Amino acid sequence: MKPQPRGAGFEFVDSIVGGVIPSKFIPSVEKGMIEAMSEGALSGNPVVDVWVELYYGSYHDVDSSDNAFKVAGSMAFKDAFLQSKPVLLEPIYEVVVKCPDDNTGDVMGDLSSKRGKIQGMEPIGNGKTLVKAHVPLAELYKYSVTVRSLTQGRGVHTQKFSHYEEVPRDISAKVIEEAKKEKEAAES
Numbered sequence: 382m383k384p385q386p387r388g389a390g391f392e393f394v395d396s397i398v399g400g401v402i403p404s405k406f407i408p409s410v411e412k413g414m415i416e417a418m419s420e421g422a423l424s425g426n427p428v429v430d431v432w433v434e435l436y437y438g439s440y441h442d443v444d445s446s447d448n449a450f451k452v453a454g455s456m457a458f459k460d461a462f463l464q465s466k467p468v469l470l471e472p473i474y475e476v477v478v479k480c481p482d483d484n485t486g487d488v489m490g491d492l493s494s495k496r497g498k499i500q501g502m503e504p505i506g507n508g509k510t511l512v513k514a515h516v517p518l519a520e521l522y523k524y525s526v527t528v529r530s531l532t533q534g535r536g537v538h539t540q541k542f543s544h545y546e547e548v549p550r551d552i553s554a555k556v557i558e559e560a561k562k563e564k565e566a567a568e569s
């Protein structure tokens with residue numbers, strides 16, 4: 382197992398030789414891995430952009446079944462995934478705020494406090510400025526209310542998806558811990 386470039390998706394490579402696993406069971410292994418990816422082994426979020434190679438295995442004439450190979454594929458994926466130092470990704474949005482010149486500092490400070498990265502600002506005349514930033518979606522909940530508050534109702538903003546970035550370690554640890562607690566609560 383190894384990571385693929387962002388957006389490349391899942392690739393499964395069958396490198397079995399000599400029939401150590403009958404070819405009729407190989408799609409079941411892949412199916413199990415795809416299920417494990419959709420459930421996510423880290424925080425319940427789907428796993429993306431992974432290359433997996435099936436190169437060895439074994440079977441038993443009596444005990445082997447499609448379901449057994451599906452479960453084996455799922456377990457193998459989770460085990461390899463957790464050993465590979467996975468990271469959580471979060472959606473980053475491009476935010477553009479149109480605000481009065483005298484509120485520009487407040488808007489930029491607020492965006493920075495939301496883990497935003499200021500991309501620039503540009504005066505547009507009539508005492509208004511555009512502030513551009515990349516901000517994690519998790520920090521944008523009810524952002525329109527914040528903009529109105531910071532600008533006394535005179536500012537507006539737009540936001541659109543830009544890309545994914547790695548979640549900072551401290552936040553990632555919290556997300557993973559919460560997911561574990563939820564899973565334990567659901568199982569009990």
